[in-house]
Amino acid sequence: QVQLVQSGAEVKKPGASVKVSCKASGYTFSTYGMHWVRQAPGQSLEWMGWINAGHDSTRYSQKFQGRVTITRDTSASTAYMELSSLRSEDTAVYYCARYMVPTRGFDYWGQGTLVTVSS
Amino acid sequence: DIQMTQSPSSLSASVGDRVTITCRASQSISTYLNWYQHKPGIVPKLLIYGASGLQSGVPSRFSGSGSGTDFTLTISSLQPEDFATYYCQQTYSSFTFGPGTKVDIK
Numbered sequence: 001q002v003q004l005v006q007s008g009a010e011v012k013k014p015g016a017s018v019k020v021s022c023k024a025s026g027y028t029f030s031t032y033g034m035h036w037v038r039q040a041p042g043q044s045l046e047w048m049g050w051i052n053a054g055h056d057s058t059r060y061s062q063k064f065q066g067r068v069t070i071t072r073d074t075s076a077s078t079a080y081m082e083l084s085s086l087r088s089e090d091t092a093v094y095y096c097a098r099y100m101v102p103t104r105g106f107d108y109w110g111q112g113t114l115v116t117v118s119s
Numbered sequence: 120d121i122q123m124t125q126s127p128s129s130l131s132a133s134v135g136d137r138v139t140i141t142c143r144a145s146q147s148i149s150t151y152l153n154w155y156q157h158k159p160g161i162v163p164k165l166l167i168y169g170a171s172g173l174q175s176g177v178p179s180r181f182s183g184s185g186s187g188t189d190f191t192l193t194i195s196s197l198q199p200e201d202f203a204t205y206y207c208q209q210t211y212s213s214f215t216f217g218p219g220t221k222v223d224i225k
Contacts, residue, residue: 035214037163037216044206044216044217044218044219045155045157045163045206045208045216045219046216047208047213047214047215047216050214059213061213062120095162095163097163100168103153103168103169103172103174104151104153104168104169104210105153105165105168105174105210106153106155106163106165106208107165107174109162109163110162111162112162
């Protein structure tokens, strides 16, 4: 069965960076895309960017351009999301989600990683 | 950027009620519209893709319609497990989510 398992919770100081991992299993990693979505407390879901795991191409939300980097390691079936220059407003649960190209839907999600930014 | 709005922002309903949630895009997105269900402590779940396609495993009481800028998600007979927040998402240009509609118990 398809599973996306994310790395554990992080506490970071303002100005630092965080890197969250998302290990995939149960399918051929390179044949799907992987998106990253976050949800701040009391807020809606917010799309951050995605990577085509086969082509290693990326696309980012304008809001996060320059601060977010999404990478993948096909040998480890793992995607990564790194967010730099953290501020308190980046406190959120970060999700990875598998992308089904035919439907353009996010059909499987990781369990979420809480990132807390606090001095 | 395409902006998404949803109405209402919240609603109270009873088990068995028919519930309709509306989503509007700031410009035409054809049928590139998905719906997700999100419960506290549980990851979001894809319900509807392409405005009206039912995701595998999703009960048939969920249905979606619309094209262009106006879309609806309908739950034909609300069940106890349906109390959640529902988000629309456009995938026409980038992948913007709407603000959400919280469905709670009347």
